[in-house]
Amino acid sequence: TNGMDAEGGGGGGFGDSGGGECDAMMNPDDTCGDASSLDGGAPEDADGSSPPGETTGILLRSECVDKEPRCPGWAAEGECDKNPDYMLLDCAVSCNSCPEPVVISTEDALMLEAVARYGKAQRVERRRRIPSRPALLPGELNAMFERIVNTAPGNMTDPNYVIEDGMTNYTVTVHSRPRAFGPNEERVISAERDLNEPPWVITFDNFITEEECKHLIDLGYKSEYERSEDVGELLPDGSFESVQNESRTSTNAWCSEKNKCRNDEVAKMIHNRIAKVTGIPPENSEDFQILKYEPGQFYRQHHDYIAFQRDRRCGPRILTFFLYLSDVEEGGATNFPDLNIAVKPKVGRALLWPSVLDSNPKDKEPRTDHEAQDVIKGVKFGANSWMHLHDYIAAQEMGCT
Ligand SMILES: O=C(O)CCC(=O)C(=O)O
């Protein structure tokens, strides 16, 4: 089931029939559900309480509902603890996991960064209470992007800023973002607001070094570039067929554990760098899919969200972290037709966008359709890191992706 990259056509058919064992809800499993290694950088004492200084009440409201009539019953049977992956998002009222109002300092409230801080404090709080949780809860997607934008080492003006081990001096450029909340504005998290504001699209320059790019390209050759595939028909065993498709003509190689690529030192370091920047564990990322486009090759308009994974063990793809491993003389841009954004390939550059909404990280963000435009001159190399709501590696081991 690894070769998919399109919205699953048969998404709805899954719920009760196909996916039994792999359902996030039906078969709670400790190995698969444990995401407790989240965001190691958070300070132990961050508990969501107000920092020192003047404080102000900030109310945070979300569209917080139980999505299933059976939620209260499940909650009463202890499912919120046994099955947090599913329950905390889809039975949020019964599990008491709706975002809560927090109090932060006035100074912080004036800064966009405050939003990021809120996300982090909430994350630590939740981790204490439960053994495992989704990578993002409502409100944390926007907080993550805010934090990334505000902490890019290459954008720092402090001359004494020290680049951490394994990191690079990358700069961040914002191409599209939702409007930040005003200082006195109520911070509302809702699908309505999400859809009234542009989604996040950002790029990183110098995210990986030229040597690292070359190394990944070589790993691709070792794993062998093959014709890229798309999601096809639903098969009797509940998985989906992979099919060659006229809308995607590149070749690609999967950097997996099986072919000894995922544990390569450089591949591992880049997975860890992405994890550090996003705050999402490396296990939530699929193996790098290393892409090669020759002149005339392309990937036509599509979305990376896979609907049938929504309630599966791995959860949906929430983010695409795309790496450009080469310069391209002409063509090969990643174009977002609904947003009027085209990103040019450049060696070491990365592109990050969400496939889901801030208000519910299981729901598809409809506006991040994109295409890889025809390469006209030169060869384009790139790599996808598709990040999931839950531990993808564990799900893959169970055959549950
Ligand atoms: O090659 C690109 O610029 C984007 C590729 C892409 O969208 C994909 O592989 O899903």
Ligand SMILES: [Fe+2]
């Ligand atoms: Fe894509």
